[in-house]
Amino acid sequence: MELTATTTIRRPATEVYAFWRDLENLPTFMAHLQEVRATGDRTSRWVADAPFGKDIAWDAEILEERPGEKISWRSAADADVPNAGTVRFTPAPDGISTEVHIALVYDIPGGTIGKAVAKYFGEEPHQQLDDDLRRLKQVMETGEVVRSDGAPWGKRAREEFPQRPAQPLSDAELAKGAGR
Amino acid sequence: MRANTWAGRNKVEVRDVPDPRILNKRDAVVRITSTAICGSDLHLVDGYVPTMQDGDVMGHEFMGEVVEVGPDVAAERLRVGDRVVVPFPIACGACNACAAELYSCCENTNPNAGIAEKMFGHPVAGIFGYSHLTGGFAGGQAQYARVPFADVGPLKIESDLADEQVLFLSDILPTGYMGAEMCDIQPSDVVAVWGAGPVGQFAMDSARVLGAAKVIAIDKEPYRLEMAERAGHIPVNFEEVDVRSRLLELTGGRGPDKCIDAVGLEATHGSAHIATYDRVKQAVRAESDRPHVLRQAIMSCRSGGVVSVIGVYGGLLDKFPAGAWMNRSLTLRTGQCHVQRYMKPLLGRIEGGELDPTRIITHTLPLEEAERGFELFKNKEDHCEKVVLKP
Known part of the structure; x- marks a missing residue:
């Protein structure tokens, strides 16, 4: 499965690149990632979230990095769901903003994991990557992921409808949400 | 706290x-001292706007006192105790839309942008x-409200103006003003405004302030037309006269130079046939909006004129007179109001006595009586023009 998405961020390319290159930042805006930990200069350990059915972890390696322009990576050979990605950062015509273009490739296996992955991506896999980039934009431009009463859990607000009503959260809901 | 909530269609x-x-670091919590019912709230209650849920707190026109601020709200921008009017669109102040002062199109403040994008092509x-x-943000018909990006939108009121004089800076005064501003009014202009509800009244006053030679108010409610007439505008009752003929008469056959649609998707029509056509199409979801006013404004406007739309449209409409629009060089301008752009200058005009927003208030009720307020406003009972609620 190949997914592409793009957005424009009103920050310089060097800054957006630097944020992405610190791979440990990825889980702040990518819904499926729980943790990314750098294990070397170009290697890292990725843990994906429970929506996969169970946590799933793999090693990844950066194949190419051009500061301010491009990062490519791919999972190590033994990954359960082999995947690779490229993100490019190009100056927008306004001379201020940066266009972010991302392409991800998943080699979805058969069996239980394959089914879980397919279920996770649902009928509109592109929507999720679009939303990931929207959150990246929120973080880069405003400092954090924006929350509403209907969608209070930031990137964890995956199921868009029905949402909780647009009314303030109770103490119990806040405690439950904070613990997730 | 107590809050007025959506409880299903017509309820x-x-x-x-x-x-x-506080959910985000730049939030504030405001204790609301005054809030109002907007004509666009009626679109929600009447069921014309999708994605409402039982329990949603309503209201987008409110003001009050800041009682809590998030850790990233700079003290020089906003502090506890400040008295503020809150603009209805939530804007981050940092994206390209905000940089262009297109605050109601802010690219960051809608967590459901994916849904909005499906409806509108791009999110709002x-x-x-x-x-x-x-x-899915809780509204301001309540005792308290959370205000995201509190360091961007809210306008501090540092003078002793009453709530009633500044409350409408949250929406309807800037909305009416933007409707007039989009008309690029010249001193010789005759401006016709469809709808003598609160937004229409403010569009008329704004057209006058911006220098129009003549301002015409079109509606069917005598009390609303009288209110416009008392403010110096010329009333036209579409149930009593043929609007097109009357507009030609008032403009020496030219048609109004500038036309403002302050009605939107729930227009009523003098002709039962056309009204039924649109109502039936709406009922079967073949058309979401009744664009009667928009059609009439386009047909009435003089060649080369401007049609400015501030009434709310939500989806799709039918029988759009594209031929008149194209062949007669009309300019169509529109937008949800970019309130943040207008709050300060309009506060100046209120302080200077050029605009008196209080003139439209007919009812002040406790928040507990919100339901009655909606009924009065919706059914135009008791000469209701604008309801202010006190939590």
């Missing part, structure tokens, strides 16, 4: 809901109490 209910908290800003399509 609002004041209920107990939790008090709002978050709005308080205005469906999940615009973010």
Whole structure:
């Protein structure tokens, strides 16, 4: 499965690149990632979230990095769901903003994991990557992921409808949400 | 706290809901001193805006006192104790839309941008109490409200102006003003405004302030037309006269130079046939909006004129007179109001006595009586023009 998405961020390319290159930042805006930990200069350990059915972890390696322009990576050979990605950062015509273009490739296996992955991506896999980039934009431009009463859990607000009503959260809901 | 909530089509209910908290670092919590019912709230209650949910706190026109600020709200921008009017579109102040002062199109404040994008092609800003399509933010017909990006939108009121004089800076005064501003009014202009509701009245006053030679008010409610007439505008009752003929008469056959649609998707029509056509298409979801006013404004406007749309449209409409629009060089301008752009200058005009927003208030009720307020406003009972609620 190949997914592409793009957005424009009103920050310089060097800054957006630097944020992405610190791979440990990825889980702040990518819904499926729980943790990314750098294990070397170009290697890292990725843990994906429970929506996969169970946590799933793999090693990844950066194949190419051009500061301010491009990062490519791919999972190590033994990954359960082999995947690779490229993100490019190009100056927008306004001379201020940066266009972010991302392409991800998943080699979805058969069996239980394959089914879980397919279920996770649902009928509109592109929507999720679009939303990931929207959150990246929120973080880069405003400092954090924006929350509403209907969608209070930031990137964890995956199921868009029905949402909780647009009314303030109770103490119990806040405690439950904070613990997730 | 107590809050007025959406309880299904044609039903609002004041209920107990939790008090709002800070969820983002640039939030504030405001204790509301005055709030109002907007004509666009009626579109929600009448069921024309999708993605409302039972329990949604309504209201996007409110002001009050800051009682809590998030850790990233700079003290020189906003502090506890400040008295503020809150603009209805939530804007981040940092994206390209905000940089272009297109605050109601803010690219960051709608967590449900994906849904809005499906409806509108591109997403729109978050709005308080205005469906999940615009973010699912609790509204301001309540005792308290959480205000995101509190360091960007809220206008501090540092003078002793009464709530009633500044409350409408939250929406309808800037909305009416933007309607007039989009007309690029020249001193010789005759401006016709469809709808003598609150937004229409403010569009008329704004057209006058911006120098129009003559301002015409079109509606069917005698009390609303009288209100416009008392403010110096020329009333036209579409149930009593043929609008097109009357407009030609008032403009020496030219047609109004500038036309403002302050009605939107729930227009009523003098002709039962056309009204039925649109109503039936709406009922079977073949058309979501009744664009009668838009059609009439386009047909009436003089060649080369401007049609400015501030009444709310939500989806699709039918029988759009594209031929008149194209062949007669009309300019169509529109937008949800970019309130943040207008709050300060309009506060200046209120302080200077050029605009008197209080002239449209007919009812002041306790928040507990919100349901009655909606009924009065919707059914135009008791000469209702604008309801202010006191929590």
